[in-house]
Amino acid sequence: xxxxxxxxxxxxxxxxxxxxxxxxxxxxxxxxxxxxxxxxxxxxxxxxxxxxxxxxxxxxxxxxxxxxxxxxxxxxxxxxxxxxxxxxxxxxxxxxxxxxxxxxxxxxxxxxxxxxxxxxxxxxxxxxxxxxxxxxxxxxxxxxxxxxxxxxxxxxxxxxxxxxxxxxxxxxxxxxxxxxxxxxxxxxxxxxxxxxxxxxxxxxxxxxxxxxxxxxxxxxxxxxxxxxxxxxxxxxxxxxxxxxxxxxxxxxxxxxxxxxxxxxxxxxxxxxxxxxxxxxxxxxxxxxxxxxxxxxxxxxxxxxxxxxxxxxxxxxxxxxxxxxxxxxxxxxxxxxxxxxxxxxxxxxxxxxxxxxxxxxxxxxxxxxxxxxxxxxxxxxxxxxxxxxxxxxxxxxxxxxxxxxxxxxxxxxxxxxxxxxxxxxxxxxxxxxxxxxxxxxxxxxxxxxxxxxxxxxxxxxxxxxxxxx
Numbered sequence: 033x034x035x036x037x038x039x040x041x042x043x044x045x046x047x048x049x050x051x052x053x054x055x056x057x058x059x060x061x062x063x064x065x066x067x068x069x070x071x072x073x074x075x076x077x078x079x080x081x082x083x084x085x086x087x088x089x090x091x092x093x094x095x096x097x098x099x100x101x102x103x104x105x106x107x108x109x110x111x112x113x114x115x116x117x118x119x120x121x122x123x124x125x126x127x128x129x130x131x132x133x134x135x136x137x138x139x140x141x142x143x144x145x146x147x148x149x150x151x152x153x154x155x156x157x158x159x160x161x162x163x164x165x166x167x168x169x170x171x172x173x174x175x176x177x178x179x180x181x182x183x184x185x186x187x188x189x190x191x192x193x194x195x196x197x198x199x200x201x202x203x204x205x206x207x208x209x210x211x212x213x214x215x216x217x218x219x220x221x222x223x224x225x226x227x228x229x230x231x232x233x234x235x236x237x238x239x240x241x242x243x244x245x246x247x248x249x250x251x252x253x254x255x256x257x258x259x260x261x262x263x264x265x266x267x268x269x270x271x272x273x274x275x276x277x278x279x280x281x282x283x284x285x286x287x288x289x290x291x292x293x294x295x296x297x298x299x300x301x302x303x304x305x306x307x308x309x310x311x312x313x314x315x316x317x318x319x320x321x322x323x324x325x326x327x328x329x330x331x332x333x334x335x336x337x338x339x340x341x342x343x344x345x346x347x348x349x350x351x352x353x354x355x356x357x358x359x360x361x362x363x364x365x366x367x368x369x370x371x372x373x374x375x376x377x378x379x380x381x382x383x384x385x386x387x388x389x390x391x392x393x394x395x396x397x398x399x400x401x402x403x404x405x406x407x408x409x410x411x412x413x414x415x416x417x418x419x420x421x422x423x424x425x426x427x428x429x430x431x432x433x434x435x436x437x438x439x440x441x442x443x444x445x446x447x448x449x450x451x452x453x454x455x456x457x458x459x460x461x462x463x464x465x466x467x468x469x470x471x472x473x474x475x476x477x478x479x480x481x482x483x484x485x486x487x488x489x490x491x492x493x494x495x496x497x498x499x500x
Contacts, residue, residue, distance in 0.1 A: 165207065
């Protein structure tokens with residue numbers, strides 16, 4: 033459904049009216065357009081606290097883009113910023129700054145005490161107003177739980193509050209801010225995450241924290257099609273978010289097995305035929321479903337590389353009025369079926385080495401929602417499942433989840449007007465997301481270079497004001 037208000041406030045008359053009435057004036061987000069599009073263009077400013085461990089690797093990643101890279105200079109707290117490399121030009125932060133920046137990137141991994149947070153202020157204070165519309169703020173810190181010294185842990189935990197606040201300040205310009213917490217020695221595993229968070233692919237992801245673990249460096253043979261040769265199973269693929277996931281993974285080179293209930297086979301077949309994939313009609317709550325899925329995979333392929341658990345339903349009622357079958361069905365589709373499918377695929381060695389499992393949680397699973405005790409329980413259970421499974425998966429397999437907020441789908445189009453408008457505006461970007469926003473986050477998880485990203489739950493919600 034089209035967002036009429038978003039279109040209106042981006043007309044000359046609408047912009048004036050919104051300003052006079054004190055209403056939000058969101059900018060339409062810039063999203064990914066083509067496979068060979070650079071992940072970042074324009075000016076990028078890099079800063080680093082003393083002892084930054086990621087800054088030189090940031091230089092290598094940014095060097096693969098056409099961006100003009102600068103590094104902060106002339107401030108004693110930021111002298112290590114020059115380690116980004118010789119291709120970066122120095123930019124004095126103690127003088128007037130004329131440049132506008134597509135991205136501000138800060139390496140805080142070297143911080144040891146809370147006093148070192150002054151470097152964060154010294155970098156962003158003179159530059160944040162120079163962030164261009166649709167710009168990106170990205171901070172890299174150290175996983176606080178890996179810091180033995182309490183003062184060091186406090187400094188790196190402080191980055192979360194800082195980034196979430198920055199995201200709310202820059203969101204009115206269509207810009208985002210996010211934080212990467214890296215494990216010790218994980219600098220080489222940052223590349224895919226840096227590319228994602230600096231690109232238009234992350235247009236609706238803001239105020240988020242992602243963890244990157246130490247792992248072997250992997251670079252896809254073709255960065256424009258990083259999933260070439262991969263086979264992906266996508267449940268609930270006949271329409272909406274599921275169809276967008278199938279399209280995005282195909283764009284990145286994967287062959288898709290689209291799965292949906294038999295009643296949706298006509299729609300599903302249209303999606304998979306257009307993508308050159310395979311369609312499987314299957315009720316995932318059927319006790320025989322895991323075997324049926326496994327047999328279909330064996331019939332057509334030698335296994336799958338990517339498993340995307342997108343299928344989901346809502347059956348809303350307040351708890352006292354909820355019939356038992358509403359509860360049972362919602363838990364079965366949104367949670368239990370995922371466990372059974374994964375168990376069957378791994379037991380039969382059908383999930384390949386370095387495979388990816390991605391589950392769909394929800395803001396409802398994080399913050400709860402009126403009339404959705406069943407759905408909220410299921411989607412919160414997804415988070416627990418992902419976090420526990422991340423400690424058990426082997427052979428290079430990773431498992432992560434996305435938690436969408438208000439996404440423009442047929443389901444949200446059917447909402448009452450006031451609820452729909454509240455959902456759209458109650459986030460830092462003041463608009464709803466699109467199915468492709470969820471799909472892009474899943475594609476980031478699925479990238480072979482994201483092998484250090486495991487056990488994460490990243491919200492695709494424009495930094496919704498609901499939840500944490």
